[in-house]
Amino acid sequence: MSPRTRLMTLLVAAAAVVVAAVVALTVMLNRPAEAIRPDPVAATVPVALDADGLPEDLSIGVVLTYGQSGEPGSEYNRAAQGAVVAAERFAQGGAVVTLSAQNDRGTEDGARAAVEALAEQGMAGIVVASSGPQAEAAARAAGELGLAAILPYAQPSEPAPSLWTMMPSGTSVEVALRTAVNGATSVLLVNDGGTAPTSVPIAQTLDLQNFDDVAGLAQEAAVLTGDQQRAPGAPVGTDAGAAGSTDAVIVSAATPQRLARLVQALQARDVSVPLILPDGATAPAFASALSELDGTASGQLVGIAPSAGDSAALQQDAQGRGMSAFLSAVRLTAGDADVKNLTGDAPFSADAWAADPASHDAVVGLVRAAGLAGSGDPSEVAEALRSVSLGPGEGLAGPALDFSRPEALTAKATPVYASPQDLGLRPADGNAPRLVWVPAPAPTPSP
Structure with missing residues (x-):
């Protein structure tokens, strides 16, 4: 083979290698992103669970x-x-x-x-x-x-x-609470025997023990959020905030049932700002009590809990x-x-x-x-x-x-949002309340 022929052969081979590399790179860069492959847990999480080494009885x-x-x-x-x-x-x-x-x-x-x-x-x-x-x-x-x-x-x-x-952990809960109120400049605490958060600045507190009934407390909260007018001639306390100044409400109560009563009263007064519920909201007793009071499960309600509700079953992990x-x-x-x-x-x-x-x-x-x-x-x-x-x-x-x-x-605890959606993952029960907690706000239905 002449030197010229040998040179041409080498050039053609080199070109072929370059073309092949370009094609491979192009395919790699333009192929659809591969979905995260699930780990092999599905085969090891059957409904029936084995228990090796378990003693009798x-x-x-x-x-x-x-x-x-x-x-x-x-x-x-x-x-x-x-x-x-x-x-x-x-x-x-x-x-x-x-x-x-x-x-x-x-x-x-x-x-x-x-x-x-x-x-x-x-x-x-x-x-x-x-x-x-x-x-x-x-x-x-x-x-x-x-x-x-x-x-x-x-x-x-x-x-x-x-x-x-x-x-x-308490630290995790406080961090999640700060995340939930992120952007709010004037936070109102509505309380019925619950605990006050320590990591979130509270502009004003309304305690049920200072009102004749829960409806009166809810009315004052609605005035502070700008969702209701203060009644003409109604007394204004010296520590009352300005009407319409509140942009988030933290609701705290001693039990989930009392928490549901506060939430329903606020909803009945058309309070429209986020209602953040740091404790008790994810207990079934809250869902049951809220349903009995004709309260509404919506993304307005923000709980603080690990993302461990039924909606986790929809995750591909x-x-x-x-x-x-x-x-x-x-x-x-x-x-x-x-x-x-x-x-x-x-x-x-x-x-x-x-x-x-x-x-x-x-x-x-x-x-x-x-x-x-x-x-x-x-x-x-x-x-x-x-x-x-x-x-x-x-x-x-x-x-x-x-x-x-x-x-x-x-x-860690995270903000979770209430939704009335029936995921269809539990047995049908017409008497059960329809409230699930999801890690992202539920979409607002189109009018």
Whole structure:
């Protein structure tokens, strides 16, 4: 081959390489962006849950405040039915998990007695499905006994090696609250026995105890937001703000039922600014009370909570598939007329609309620890739980939990928005309130 021919051959080959590289680069730059591939959790989050190493006759206690009429602490009774769903999922996988409920009677003494009774019955661990002083008393009693206790809805007042909370941290809640009021220049606090936020500047406070009734409080709030006129001749307090000056309202109350009453009264006076609800709004009792009062579930209502509601099942990620499996289990459990609620006095189906992932995941955590320990001994379960980190792959429905620390929840609180949309993910129930919490504002319907 002549030098000229050899040179031409090399040039053609080089050109071919360049063309091929350009074509490859063009294809790579212009191909549609590849969707994030889901991790392989779907195959490991079936409705039925296996429990390797689980001892026979494992029993888990649940401390409740009985009642459905607004007793403090009872607001989570229906949410706590998620524990039943967890037990049924393990039963489908061949493991028997027995749940035993005890009434704390709404008192600290009753809470201590409930925990002691469960300990005497040989519980491997307990779920404290209450709130307030009695939940703290139950936690202290469990800590003194070395009994593993998980609190889905409360913070223990005193730390102990065998106590865990699934509540978001106080810092996380305050950050989310600041995010929710972002841009507001004059924040009004409407209060009925609740706590005042510490991280958000409050321009003015309206306390129900200073009004004749909730309607009077709501009227004054509506004047301050500019949604109502002050009545001619009506007295104006020396600390009253200027009419129309308020651009956000934080609503706080001692119980979800009282919170719903405040919200409905504000809505009845056409208050149009965001109503931010830092505590109690995501409890089923709030949704139920608001519905009974003919209040409205809309994006105007802003709660503060981890993004762990039913809408998480729509996410294309591991948590979405974990939540989807949980909701499938809720539907299956509700379809079995023989499955009763925690107290055994009504079918599970009556509370299927409210059964939440937090109580479910608390039971899953205790079962996984018992399986790891290979024992139902409370001290061994508590020791094993301290080394456990769980996610959807282990059967959780909500965010990941890390029990190596007292605050097991790994997710942070965020603003969540109310929506009346029926996602169709739970059993149809004409008596259930229609309120779901979503991590982004619900779109406003077109007129």
